[in-house]
Amino acid sequence: MQPSEVWATHQSSTVVSPRWPVQAVWCILQSNPARACFPRVYRLSYQHETGGPVAQSLQAQKWHCIDIEFPCGNIERPFEISLEAEFAGPGGATLTIPGFYNGDDTWVVRFAPTAEGEWRYRTAAGAQGLDKKEGALLCVPNTKPWVHGKLVIDTDHPRHFVYEDGTRYFTIGFELDWLFALDLETGTLDKTSQIIDEVAGNGFNHIVMNVYAHDVTWEIQGRGTPHDYSNPARFVFGGTNEEPDHSVLNIAFFRHLDRVIAYLQEKEIIAHLMVYVWNKRVNWPEKGSLADDRYLDYVVARYQAFSNLVWDVSKEALTYDYCGQDYITNRGRRIRARDAYNRLLTVHDDNYCRKNPGEVDFHSVQTWRSDLYAQMLGLYGELSMPLFNIEHGGYEKGPYKTFTGDYQDPYACLERNYECIFAGAYSTYYWQCSSWNIVIGEVSSLDPKVRPHWEYFKYMQEYFADIPYHELMPAREGVMSGLLLAKEDHSLYLLFKPTGSHAFHFTPSPDVKTYDAEWFNPVTGERQAAGTFERIHFREMECPWGEHMALLAIRCYKE
CATH class of the missing domain: 2.60.120 (Jelly Rolls)
Structure with a gap:
């Protein structure tokens, strides 16, 4: 997918507001109208004569992102400027949405209306040029069949998920840690869309992914090949991973990640976004520092409006002695405090979830044990929330040997997924040639002898479409x-x-x-x-x- 396909139309107009003696000039950038999930961008450039705020009516579909841009120049340290907008909507609904700096002397408030009708907003900011801006938008019905609102816990069946619009969600996870990196150099979605299309076409609907990962810490095959995405083309912060500037964030990196998550939404896939990872050679800011908080806050501000998002504080959060439970709890609470939409949150760590059930919405567990079913069944009996086996030790083999775990045979890996399902849990799949930094996207062109058996999960998803899994219990x-x-x-x-x-x-x-x-x-x-x-x-x-x-x-x- 080329940028021209993502940004398919460009319109500009000049309008004089009847309420205020000012001129508002705006630019509307829309993605392909047939598959428009990427946030529509409205650039509002006010030329004030009286200094008063402007209310300009916009339109957005329910649960769809809209980016409202606020230009403001002459800011010396833009990432340190606070911005939020309070939205008031139908039935007394209110949402306070944090904004983020998006480069080019522009701040963005990314908003997704949750109810049909008129929404009005007013900004509060740490810079005069961003403060007390007012506006309105009209929320119209959702017309896109792949947009269902946010993923929530089914109140009638609290061990299961359901979409906000009532659509059932049978979770089949797939870990793609380096998904963010596939097209960083080109600015396209060519490789990204290729693998996402393959994954979506085979029944996977829950992608476990990192915001950023740099390299693995173990020996792998495939180094130096076109499939090696180690040392990504863009770093998440300023500078490089080797010489980072943690005082700034890489806008180009995040603009690309926007497109990736939006494309996942088009394919009805949940983005299970792991904010941190400790064993992928990332040069993070000092824990709990201003730079650390800035990074976390920026990610939350930028991605909370995507209805296909689930938060995960960190992959293998407590495995590598990088931090303790208090830090993970602090990070999770900070996410919740800034996420106006209350997206589901988990932590990729069984021990943390066991000891802190009130801090997560669903329990994530990693276990390679041979008695997998018995362990999962025991957890199911202890919990009153969804149970997600995020890593069961099965990593299907491929052309490169990257990380074998204890189970490589595709048949054995599949059987372990079914063991999780029959224990009342959901599960995740790994392929050695896509789950980490070695990524083969052109799967269909591979020799059948080394091609992954993703079709097994297509059959699984199709089968459980006819089975009321949420009404079944282990027996x-x-x-x-x-x-x-x-x-x-x-x-x-x-x-x-x-x-x-x-x-x-x-x-x-x-x-x-x-x-x-x-x-x-x-x-x-x-x-x-x-x-x-x-x-x-x-x-x-x-x-x-x-x-x-x-x-x-x-x-x-x-x-």
Whole structure:
């Protein structure tokens, strides 16, 4: 995707406001109107005759970002200037949105209206040229089918997610730590869109990503190849990672990250944004310093309006002895204090989530244990929030050996994802040639012998579109082996047969008279009816694919 496609139209006009004897000149930049997720930008340049504020009506769709720009020159240290706008909307709704410096003597307040109707705003700033600016906008209905509002916890099923508009969300995660870096040198989205399109087309809807990462700390294959994105072309701060200037932030870097997150939204993918990472050779500011706070505040101000955003304070937050729990808690609370939209927040650290459940909205766990199902099931029983296995030790192999973990076989990796699902949790996938700094985006062109098996997750997403996962709970009664999910009323059982067994022996609840059964092959996507059966004790259900991994859905009838 070229910049001309991202910024498809450019219009300018001059309007005299009937309320104030001033002239307002603005520039509207819109992305492709067919797929317009990137914030529309309104540049408001006031030529005041009386010094009074101007109210100019704009328009934005519900849950869509709009950038309201405020030019102000002659500011010596622009990143130190505070700016916020208080928005008042329908039904007494109020949102206080922090602004951010966007270069070119311009500050931005990025706003996404949450209710249809008129919204009015007024700024408060640490610079006279930005202070007490007023305006209004009209929120109109959302017309884009890929925009659903923010991701929230389902109040009726608090271990599960749902979108704000009620759309169900079956989470299938994919870690792409260096996604931000793929097109930094060119300013396009060519490579970024290529891999996101592949990922989205295979059922993944939750990308775990860093704001910035520099390099890995272990030996890898692929160094020096076109797939090596170590030492990114742009640093997140001023200067370089080797000689950083933490007093400023790299505007060009963040403008590109804007486009990446916006493109994820077009593909109905949640951006699970890890604000920090400790083992990727990033030269961070001193913990808790003014520069550290400035970075965090800037990220929150710039990205909170994207409705497809979830916060993660840090990848492997407490693993490397870089910081303690108090620092992570401070960072999380600082995010919450500045995020007017209350996006979901987690921490990539099981111990932190266990000890601080009130600080996170869902529990993230990393575990490689061979008894994965048992561990996840134990956590499920302890929690009353969604459980997200963010790293289970399975890293599917590819052309380069980068980080093998304990499981490389695609079949074994898939089975571990299903173990999480049948424990009532959600899970994440890793491919060795995309999850870190070695990124192969042209997956479809690879030799099938080394191509990743992303199609397994396409079949998974398609299958669970027909299964009310949020109504199922882990269970044991009724089966002698395998894993089981069941509805509370016993109208639906979902069974998982691991590799090595050839059948289930199944007994439904006593009030069931008949049931239909259907097999699902998670490797091919094939479904095969097993038939309709009368209830008997201990019926053998033999898998049509022998000892291969399989699922069996049983729908029960009591009359």
